[in-house]
Amino acid sequence: MIQLDFKKTGGLIPxxxxxxxxxxxxxxxxxNPQAFEATLSxxxxxxxxxxxxxxxxxxxxxxxxxxxxxxRIDCDNDAIxxxxxxxxxxxxxxxxxxxxxxxxxxxxxxxxxxxxxxPKEVYNK
Amino acid sequence: MIQLDFKKTGGLIPxxxxxxxxxxxxxxxxxNPQAFEATLSxxxxxxxxxxxxxxxxxxxxxxxxxxxxxxRIDCDNDAIxxxxxxxxxxxxxxxxxxxxxxxxxxxxxxxxxxxxxxPKEVYNK
Numbered sequence: 001m002i003q004l005d006f007k008k009t010g011g012l013i014p015x016x017x018x019x020x021x022x023x024x025x026x027x028x029x030x031x032n033p034q035a036f037e038a039t040l041s042x043x044x045x046x047x048x049x050x051x052x053x054x055x056x057x058x059x060x061x062x063x064x065x066x067x068x069x070x071x072r073i074d075c076d077n078d079a080i081x082x083x084x085x086x087x088x089x090x091x092x093x094x095x096x097x098x099x100x101x102x103x104x105x106x107x108x109x110x111x112x113x114x115x116x117x118x119p120k121e122v123y124n125k
Numbered sequence: 126m127i128q129l130d131f132k133k134t135g136g137l138i139p140x141x142x143x144x145x146x147x148x149x150x151x152x153x154x155x156x157n158p159q160a161f162e163a164t165l166s167x168x169x170x171x172x173x174x175x176x177x178x179x180x181x182x183x184x185x186x187x188x189x190x191x192x193x194x195x196x197r198i199d200c201d202n203d204a205i206x207x208x209x210x211x212x213x214x215x216x217x218x219x220x221x222x223x224x225x226x227x228x229x230x231x232x233x234x235x236x237x238x239x240x241x242x243x244p245k246e247v248y249n250k
Binding site for chain 1: 147206217229
């Protein structure tokens with residue numbers, strides 16, 4: 001039985017999403033118990049969207065599904081690590097491979113990398 | 126200027142901590158604005174302890190300080206990625222190298238790896 005501590009974090013647990021092959025961090029999302037169960041049962045990363053207030057199968061719109069290869073839980077049972085195969089070219093809704101494309105340098109932000117797809121084409125169908 | 130969205134997450138932003146050399150995820154912690162500023166100014170990972178309700182320089186008790194090599198911010202400005210050099214042998218208070226030592230297998234948890242130090246010796250001085 002897998003006991004996760006959803007209470008400490010107000011019902012949602014952060015899930016770190018890491019590219020299984022390269023180790024790159026792709027994104028951070030949140031799971032409620034239903035999202036965690038759906039991820040376990042389907043093998044596709046499923047999160048809770050805080051903005052839309054609903055379950056969210058990653059890639060359901062963009063096609064950029066995340067196939068879950070490994071799941072780890074932290075010492076306190078209040079954080080999740082997913083190692084995934086990222087289908088499509090990018091995890092981020094901006095078109096970047098990773099959501100963490102803003103690098104802190106000398107007290108300001110530098111954008112790294114280029115978008116791999118045009119969000120307008122993917123999301124504004 | 127670096128604008129982080131602390132409001133969306135109730136004042137605390139999750140910080141993913143990754144071993145700069147190996148790509149291994151070491152832990153997930155939280156930062157408030159003061160913790161982020163202290164991390165920037167000192168180069169040592171500084172978090173906000175939700176249990177102790179205070180700033181927490183990682184390693185101040187154990188000696189397992191995290192030297193920050195790179196900081197990244199995500200697309201929505203509400204998650205942080207630290208790439209660090211982990212001093213000492215382990216990041217986790219249990220003595221494990223990584224806090225994510227619990228692996229989900231066939232619906233249950235398997236402990237991976239061995240503690241690298243004895244928490245009783247490190248914390249109960």
